Amino acid sequence: MPDEAIFQRRFQQVSRNIDDFIRGKPRQVHLALVCLFAQGHLLIEDVPGVAKTSLAKAIAQSVAGTTVKRIQFTPDLLPSDVTGVHVFDQAGGRFEFRQGPAFANILLGDEINRASPKTQSALLEVMAERQVTVDGEPRPVPFPFLCIATQNPLEHQGTFALPEAQLDRFMMRITIGYPAGLDEEVAVIADGIARRTPEELRSVMELDDLRLMIQAVQELHVSPELQRYVATITRATRNHPDVKLGVSPRGSIALANAAQAYAISMGRSFVTADDVKSVATPVLNHRLLLTAEARIQKQSAEEIVEEILASAPVPRAPGRV
Template identity: 85%
Template sequence: MADEAIFQRQFNELCRNIDDFIRGKPEVVRLAVVCLLAQGHLLIEDVPGVAKTSLAKAIARSIAATTVKRIQFTPDLLPSDVTGVQVYDQASGRFEFRQGPVFTNILVADEINRASPKTQSALLEVMAERQVTVDGRARPVPEPFLCIATQNPVEHHGTFSLPEAQLDRFMMRISIGYPENLDDEVTIIADGVARRMPEELKSVMELDDLRLMINAVQDLHLSDELQRYIATITRATRNHPDVKLGVSPRGSIALAAAAQAYAISMGRPFATADDVKTVAVPVLNHRLLLTPEAKIQNQTGEAIVEDILASAPVPRASRRR
């Protein structure tokens, strides 16, 4: 249990550091860090001005020795602006590859839905395989690699909806929401008046520590019974009457990894059905393609996942023997 206790202490310290800037949203911060440690990509979808980009920056700033790069997605952004390009060097008489911003530990993709579908697709390979293929040569990006993307769901002018193939590559989609109480908003105003920026946060973790935590998540016990429970949930999305396209096996794997990360963040060496339930909505909601009738009735992916969780048989808690 000692290793789990160390993990929990480091996890809580990382969350507290981010909480110091993202006020009043501890559960949002916890889910974001869980996604990071499960080696998943994070999509933050919310209205303007609720600190989507600040959350991404705060996560990046809290980890020392990480390389962080930001892309401001715009309609005129080209795929080579993302992945890199071959440039002819007159001195050497050869073409040389100049790396794009995806060659980093943490990539902040700001307003990702403002880029054209062609440019969005430049992220498909690197998000799935942690590599970029240019001129037939595969070039790995640094490990770990995490893409934190933001988008505004209410403004459609000049935007391009993310295709299902790209949405499926995000482990979680979360929203931050408005401040829940007056005191939190007053503190946010005070931070804004003082021109406080996420770049001012001190790092509380080294990159090597992050790698060790990621490895610990991968080694956490996930019983056969719980894996069957996860498969039952994801398969139910494919048969739901309001769903045109359900969760893929990639989504099942993402749900398992997120449950592992959440379990160890709570100091346990095994995952339970409650861990799966806690992360199921942010992991699965964006992977559902609803029927036209469901959209007309204002049905949501979140509600469908909750409905499935309520009806799926829950296995008994499993421990490593």
């Protein structure tokens, strides 16, 4: 199993590989990889044309040996198009199960909120339990299983809001945004003229390496003080006057797991409060349901998370072991 220095070096290698295609977005790439190694699911939300799908493809392309499937979510997509279905084999005289795209190491769900709520719900079980139940029979999906989904803002036509239960299964929600500066946009245009695609990226990691790094994240030390710090933050969301529905215990676990991956990506063998703060907004922002009054006043979930982080008492010691 890789130690912290080896993990950090491999992490940076994958990050640089993706940065070579996703121009000028190092923070977003870092968070996406933290989500990957924490074995969480990633939701990328932004306007069309800012490389949401390209980021998902670049992550998948960087790891050799993975099974990668893609679903283009549309209003007429059926749940069986995601999970799979039994079909009758005339030659054998029996029904056989044909796996859907959910049976993959990395599932790319493009424009997930263009599918109906019924089809969106087909992902609930596999995202939470890493298995699919068809006709009463549970079937495990490959390890690791990671869902990277993109969605357009809800004000865009033809979209269906993801239910709270679906959103809660995503470890992080991030946005990419437009290129930060003129030089970055010029580089994007040059890549487009050259017809560069994410599929041209080289693989810099094997599937076995990914599994070992996921295990290393799971075993990283989180002190009782930091666990209490995480609980303090998430519990504060449930008591905030502008929040109708706060963060669930699943969200608390996701925040701790993401902090583990962030800490080891920085070369540390333990989690600090700064690690928690670094991932708190993308882990928690999509889990908050604001009150009607807060929405009218254009209050954002991100602002509430930042407010809670500023007021939560920080543990004195990181809890090194």
